[in-house]
Amino acid sequence: MKKVSFAEFGGPDVLHLVDAEEPHAGPGRIRIAVRAAGVNPVDWRIREGQVLGAHPVELPAGVGLDASGVVDQVGEGVEGVAIGDRVFGEGADTYAEFAVLSAWARMPEALTFEEAAGYPSVVETALRLIREVGVRPGQTLLVSGASGGVGSAVLQIARERGITVVGTAGAANQEYLRSLGALATTYGEGWVERVRGLGGPFDAALDLAGSGVIPQLVALTGDPHRVLSIADLGAPGFGVRFSGVAGSVPDALAEAVDLISRGKLHIPVEKSYALADAAAAHIDSQAGHTRGRRVVVV
Template structure:
């Protein structure tokens, strides 16, 4: 089978499309014929060797956590899923023609593979950081870098829970944030005052890693009310860096419910082929994404 792999840490140029042995579903796992794989910032962070403490990598390594596809092997002890089912979920080395998933759910009606591949890690991350930052219904959450996949999920999940959301993004994404129910403003010079004019901030999330941790602490008045998933230096300012996943099966269950009720939709900004994995990483690292990026297999 074809699989994206890297044999050394480095830039996107280290990614190669190689022939590899097919993986097989062990106990408690399923294998899918991958139709689409989600592109996440953690993918290029691992490729660069950034987060090896939380995610050890043995070279040569595959790439990718999220995927959607058709079940073609069911491991021992697995119930409730059969060969031929359309599923989305999280596993390992998903930039490939076949991948083994450790967590999955049946795709909701009306969801295609391309869109489904963009949900698993994004929704788990969104649910986790909303929980960790401790924001409650009736309060206001500031989301810095709100237009990407995690931001799109945070805005919609928070709004569904009765939380007011202020989102910062580039000028081109202001209408998009408003469509998701957020009070929107741009980043750049004067952004703190623009946020203050929109209302009091009870908690804040840093999703972009753009050097705004001090300002987020200033706006909330308490470093414990700020969580980052993008700034590795956040703990030096007393801010929690959230990088360890919670329960992916629970997140998928909630994702299916929200999608089925029309409360969650994360658009795919751009789809790439497996041969374009390096381009997908370059674009993901550049930021300014509206929704998700995925690879089509």
């Protein structure tokens, strides 16, 4: 099969489309013929060699955690899924023609493969962040860098739970944030004053972009324990938790299916890339300003 791989840590140029042996579904796993793979910031952070709390990376390594596709192998002990089912989920080395998933769910009928590939990790991350930061119905959550995949999920899930959300993003994404139920403003000079003008006090804050705003988020919430980052490895230096890779969470996929089916969660695909163009997908992902998700189409 074809897969995207890297033999050394570095920039997008270390990614190569190579011939590789097909993986097989072991006990408790399924294999899919991949139709699309989600592009996540954690993909390029791992490619760069950043330490994110995940398992050590052995080189050469594949790329990708999320995928959608058609089941073509079912491992021992797996029930409730059959060859030919359309599923989406989390696994390993998903930028490939075949991938093994460790957590999955049947795709909602309304989703295309491209759309479905954009949900697994971002919904798991969004649910985890809302839980870990401890924000509750009736409170106010500030989200820095809110227009990407995780931000899109956080805004919608928080609003569904009765949490007021204030989000920052680029000028081009202000209406997008408002369409998801958030109070919105731009980042950049003067952003703290603009945020304060939208409401508060802020009961919790999330840093999703890693743009050096941790001290300001601490000041806005009044407590570093009310702030959580998934993007700034220097966060612990300010007493703020860094929440890295959690791995596969089947419950998150089930909640995603429920929210999508009820029309409470929609994450658009901003751009799709061919498998051979994975490096371009990483370049664009690292540049930020994403609205929704980017996916690699197989």
